[in-house]
Amino acid sequence: MTNSSTATNNPAGWRLKLSYADLPELFYVYANPTPMPEPRTVVFNSELAESLGLNPTLLGNPESAAIFAGNTLPPDAEPLAQAYAGHQFGHFTTLGDGRAILLGEQITPAGERMDIQFKGSGRTPFSRGGDGLAALGPMLREYIISESMHALGIPTTRSLAVVTTGEVVRRETPLPGAILTRVASSHIRVGTFQWAAANQNPAALKALLDYAVQRHYPDLAEAENLALSFFEAVMERQSQLIAKWMCVGFIHGVMNTDNMAISGETIDYGPCAFMDSYSASTVFSSIDHQGRYAYGNQPQIAQWNLARLAETLLHLIDPSMDRAVEVATEAIQLWTGMYERHWLAGMRSKLGIFNEEIEDADLIHSLLEWMEKSSADFTNTFRDLSTDTPLSDDPEFLVWHKNWVARLQRQPQSLKESQTLRQSHNPVIIPRNHKVEEALTAATEQGDFEPMQNLLAALAKPYDSTMDTRSPYSLPPDPGAPPYRTFCGT
Ligand code: AMP
Ligand code: MG
Numbered sequence: 001m002t003n004s005s006t007a008t009n010n011p012a013g014w015r016l017k018l019s020y021a022d023l024p025e026l027f028y029v030y031a032n033p034t035p036m037p038e039p040r041t042v043v044f045n046s047e048l049a050e051s052l053g054l055n056p057t058l059l060g061n062p063e064s065a066a067i068f069a070g071n072t073l074p075p076d077a078e079p080l081a082q083a084y085a086g087h088q089f090g091h092f093t094t095l096g097d098g099r100a101i102l103l104g105e106q107i108t109p110a111g112e113r114m115d116i117q118f119k120g121s122g123r124t125p126f127s128r129g130g131d132g133l134a135a136l137g138p139m140l141r142e143y144i145i146s147e148s149m150h151a152l153g154i155p156t157t158r159s160l161a162v163v164t165t166g167e168v169v170r171r172e173t174p175l176p177g178a179i180l181t182r183v184a185s186s187h188i189r190v191g192t193f194q195w196a197a198a199n200q201n202p203a204a205l206k207a208l209l210d211y212a213v214q215r216h217y218p219d220l221a222e223a224e225n226l227a228l229s230f231f232e233a234v235m236e237r238q239s240q241l242i243a244k245w246m247c248v249g250f251i252h253g254v255m256n257t258d259n260m261a262i263s264g265e266t267i268d269y270g271p272c273a274f275m276d277s278y279s280a281s282t283v284f285s286s287i288d289h290q291g292r293y294a295y296g297n298q299p300q301i302a303q304w305n306l307a308r309l310a311e312t313l314l315h316l317i318d319p320s321m322d323r324a325v326e327v328a329t330e331a332i333q334l335w336t337g338m339y340e341r342h343w344l345a346g347m348r349s350k351l352g353i354f355n356e357e358i359e360d361a362d363l364i365h366s367l368l369e370w371m372e373k374s375s376a377d378f379t380n381t382f383r384d385l386s387t388d389t390p391l392s393d394d395p396e397f398l399v400w401h402k403n404w405v406a407r408l409q410r411q412p413q414s415l416k417e418s419q420t421l422r423q424s425h426n427p428v429i430i431p432r433n434h435k436v437e438e439a440l441t442a443a444t445e446q447g448d449f450e451p452m453q454n455l456l457a458a459l460a461k462p463y464d465s466t467m468d469t470r471s472p473y474s475l476p477p478d479p480g481a482p483p484y485r486t487f488c489g490t
Helices: 002-011 046-051 057-061 062-069 134-150 190-198 203-217 228-247 295-317 321-332 332-349 360-373 377-384 396-410 415-425 433-446 450-459
Strands: 028-030 038-043 080-082 085-088 092-095 100-107 113-119 158-169 174-184
Touching: 038 057, 038 134, 038 190, 038 450, 046 057, 057 062, 062 158, 062 228, 085 190, 092 113, 092 190, 134 433, 158 377, 158 396, 190 203, 190 295, 203 228, 203 295, 228 295, 228 321, 228 332, 295 332, 321 332, 332 360, 332 415, 360 396, 377 415, 396 450, 433 450
Parallel strands: none
Antiparallel strands: 028 080, 038 158, 080 100, 085 092, 100 113, 113 174, 158 174
16 A cells, blocks of 8 residues: 555554554453543644644544544554553552553554553443543543653653543542543553463463563563563663652652553553652552552652562573572662662752762752751742742751752852753643642533643643743642642542
8 A cells, every 4th residue: 555545545644553462362352442422522632643643633623532432443443451460559459451442553653653542431341340431530630740741751651632422420429421542652561460470371471571572672682581681671761760750749649560561651640649848758649548659658669569570570580489589689679779870860950960979869868858847849949949049048948058059069060051950850830739620620610621721831841941930830739728639540
């Protein structure tokens, strides 16, 4: 088929393939999206569509809502639900896509392979007691926060579209139903490996390893010990990712092993939120009573999750179980050093520091201690350090500030260069909880999507130094506001 006839038959630009179905059948079940009564596109990501080789004008128009509702399948779509397991709050369980369906993998003009997945498109064989549906508010929330993460430079799944379905979703109250089209470099999770291991299927596990390497770590294909090298590479990407979360005050909220992607992308935006005033123990999720997934616990939880991944790989690491455990234990112990290195690098940049001094960690920790004591706003404190805005006249802060300025003077770069570094690492605009809620309320209660569009436009340029820290998007919540709460599986 020539290019021009492809364009005529397929003007939207779909180029769907399905490598996932080459895996053993253990890993998926073919399942069609449930047709929806009244699809309507409420938000569409033209820039992302374009990067996927999709036609934004055509797909963003009202007729295309039927595609993003699953009523009309794009050419070559072979929808399936993926099987996986996972530790949820430390407890192992089998799961699978209970309300998500993979349409296929879009081959982009740059030659990348990107999963196109619907979230909220009806029941699948993995739905258990659930209805397979999603409500509008949480799907818009995922759209806003994932796109903001992308703009912040943090690896993440993306959001292509949200359509309302015309279906009523029954939660505590009846809510408008919606479907999010999620784009990811894959949906292979730590929990996908756990699923193969739980089925005691070594051939399936090896096939999954080879597939994950081919898709995400092709440079490792010739590695002497593939399973071990893969494990270390996943650990490296996760350590970079978690360090980035920590540097912007992001709290994932539900770091179950099924919500940790092998690609190193942030995945599954449920109860996540950005921290306002700094406290390492911050938790937003209404179900996280023990604070398992608190801000300050995220690095250790990631290591715990990775240990679960290592367990699934043991027999591929070494035929002798004792030796495999020894090697895997050594590998998992590398986590702390890896993570600390990325975190320190990120924090040094936030403070405008180019070179390394051993005391830098203390300088950073003493700032964080002061911030915690004074309930300082995380984002704005760092942002104020990027400008000349006087931050506080608290004597303790002034001592810290003097040490910091002295530190900046002990590097060859000028203060101007330091400031440029700070400005490119300290966002002015993050998705503030109260602004996100305001946009969601307008959209879901009044059908007014303008506040959300305005918020998305501001979030698209988080490091824009012309944005004033007094912009409405930068202001912390009203001190009298009740504590912010988030919810899972909504
Ligand atoms: P999550 O908390 O989003 O990671 O979801 C955990 C598991 O519950 C996954 O297997 C989801 O597919 C499933 N799930 C969440 N909500 C629903 C729903 N409304 N219907 C069916 N399955 C669901
Ligand atoms: Mg999940």
